[in-house]
Amino acid sequence: LDTAVNTPSADTERPERRSRRKQARPGELLAAALDLFVEKGFAATRAEEVAQRAGVSKGTLFLYFPTKEDLFKAVVRENIAGKVNEGFDELYKFTGPTAELLPFMMHLWWERFGSTKASGITKLMMSEATNFPELTEFYYNEVIEPNHRLIQGMIQRGIDSGEFREVDMHYAIYAISAPLIHLVTWKHSMGCCVGYKQQIDPERYITVQAEMVVQGLLRRTTV
């Protein structure tokens, strides 16, 4: 459902106890690894702990993922599948004004991604990017770039409809993405350590940022 862990190989055999379980192994390991990597970071996560949480032995873990780095890569690759497409669907489906589209999409993003465990990999990638350059490139191509196109689509929609003014599109995108990324990054770093008073309320945060960016983009009616 949320972060549906799919076994790489298609599930062809009937739902028979033994083999289902067998097939489920890598998925369980990836789920456990996601949890722990998000929770403690790459370096601080011990392989044994991952195996334990997945209910298998250490040996089994290395049976599926020959290296801790491979495990990490798999975790990231696994958890970034096609979220963007959902976004494009919503964009195309939306009929109201773009000034309403933006808040709607941003809140939706929170609901479907930001608030889920999967958002932890956003922070993970920030932290480990330089240690996994080719993974980072993959992440850029598969996640960042598509999302930028989605955001660009949203903004362009406003410009095309005459709602928004012309902007330096390449950089205007960040007015939407930066606050969102900052939100989940905060949530998985500072947010864990500061007191109740310093917490950010995501809904309110997004509401304000969305309002700001809409105001920032809107064509000045008179002037």
Place this chain on the structure above:
Amino acid sequence: LDTAVNTPSADTERPERRSRRKQARPGELLAAALDLFVEKGFAATRAEEVAQRAGVSKGTLFLYFPTKEDLFKAVVRENIAGKVNEGFDELYKFTGPTAELLPFMMHLWWERFGSTKASGITKLMMSEATNFPELTEFYYNEVIEPNHRLIQGMIQRGIDSGEFREVDMHYAIYAISAPLIHLVTWKHSMGCCVGYKQQIDPERYITVQAEMVVQGLLRRTTV
């Protein structure tokens, strides 16, 4: 200020070489540590390497910083002290409209902090926050909170002068901070791994974000 980071500076002078060095040691070590921590992260940085880069032996490092964690803390403390005050100074000194103050301050921040090596600790803290809760709290109190107050001061100035509309101040702050933090975080993560085409031009980035946020805050003249 106190433990000002001194560059090793070629040893051309003969007299009191030993004692000169002694004074410089902590600074040299902190500089080396900053480099390496930023470059490879906390866990991946070996104590010996820090010592080597500072031109001393492993033992000497532990003479000044009894623990790798202590070294990390010192690096963080060293590279953030007083930065905010500079910001307040500029704020109080500024005489033009707030719509110009914001871009000015954001660019200044880049010039004096974002573009320097020290900005690497912003990303470092994000990455290591959960591993050093006590340090994170320190960082929040000494860096984040003061910066928030500075930003709040800037926005309030605009509201007081009638330029800006009333906003949910606590969250409006992030409209300014999030893009900036995102910029340095990017610079020290993704930025290192993606191609030339995907690079962000900081000046242009800040210009656009500043314009967006100013537009977002400005009181609508007619309506």
Place this chain on the structure above:
Amino acid sequence: LDTAVNTPSADTERPERRSRRKQARPGELLAAALDLFVEKGFAATRAEEVAQRAGVSKGTLFLYFPTKEDLFKAVVRENIAGKVNEGFDELYKFTGPTAELLPFMMHLWWERFGSTKASGITKLMMSEATNFPELTEFYYNEVIEPNHRLIQGMIQRGIDSGEFREVDMHYAIYAISAPLIHLVTWKHSMGCCVGYKQQIDPERYITVQAEMVVQGLLRRTTV
């Protein structure tokens, strides 16, 4: 009894070699540790050396004993358990006069403990007592106190039978224990370094001490 120290025993049998070894591991490690601790003391014994002598790698040692201190504790526990009970058995079994019981028991003690490698831990505990207060307390409760009760039982037997005079029991005990402890302590310290001429012949030593203490305890027939 529980973790009986098994000698490595030449591996002639082929089947289940791995699992056989697994069972023997802790015992082999404890035996090696006993050897080395007795030989060189706690501080001077390197963990790796213990592993080597047991024929395993460093890692394996820490697999079974998470800490060098834990290893030390295990060695102490291993080599003292139940020794006292043997003494009580002999005491209850003995039917002759107490004047003969004492020499018998003292010689038996030498035969079963003093002359064995295990007596080295008596000296070890003396040397390391202040460094391991918690272990020292354990040793007092599990070894010293029970032995004192055993000796007290022996003396009391003589008093009850009318052979021995009334004595300050609490301190009379040491008339028996002190010479014995001194013997093994000597054996593992001075004894290793002084020439042949200065050596103590344990049997003769015990014979004389036993005679002395018996004479010291006997009720004066006429007076």
Place this chain on the structure above:
Amino acid sequence: LDTAVNTPSADTERPERRSRRKQARPGELLAAALDLFVEKGFAATRAEEVAQRAGVSKGTLFLYFPTKEDLFKAVVRENIAGKVNEGFDELYKFTGPTAELLPFMMHLWWERFGSTKASGITKLMMSEATNFPELTEFYYNEVIEPNHRLIQGMIQRGIDSGEFREVDMHYAIYAISAPLIHLVTWKHSMGCCVGYKQQIDPERYITVQAEMVVQGLLRRTTV
């Protein structure tokens, strides 16, 4: 008085402030070292701490004692000077019955040595004997052997006077020495770690042991 720390070189210069102090250095270091070695053992005592306690720098310590081992040897050698001679003096001076001499001498020993800090080296030597073989030999010749001769003199006196029976002299000696050595050894090991209830009262302990040994040596009047 008790452990008078004498500078090796005879004090020829007048008691002038500066040089007195200079001359006192090694003595202060030895005193500090004695304290610490007794308190924590050889391995656990850090050179720096010795220097600190003596009020000098680490460098100075190594100026006088090129090696920690040398320091240890010096501490032992320093603190075992001619105590035995005092014992012989008392023996020759004593006029009463040997049955009274023994308790007298044993209590005196406690008063002048056992109860002082210097008794710590007795335990030290036990602990470190095997690590310092040639020191051990020295200790045997300078301390143990003379003390044995002293004790032998005491026993012989009783035999010669007809009070004591003939004994295996070489081993009878231990009937006196073992309890005393055991007392100081206990005091500096177990004694530090066990509760109030398990403490040994030295006076009472010696009284009982002395009585025992006297009884053990006395010629049976009738029989």
Place this chain on the structure above:
DNA sequence: AATGAATGAGTATTCATTCAT
């Protein structure tokens, strides 16, 4: 496929000892 016992390279930290001043 699964286990978990075994490995050993790797790393922070300590501390006796040196030596420029």
Place this chain on the structure above:
DNA sequence: AATGAATGAATACTCATTCAT
């Protein structure tokens, strides 16, 4: 003679990875 900054060998302990069963 005295200092104390600097050294680096030494060592307990960790943890990814292997492999016999």
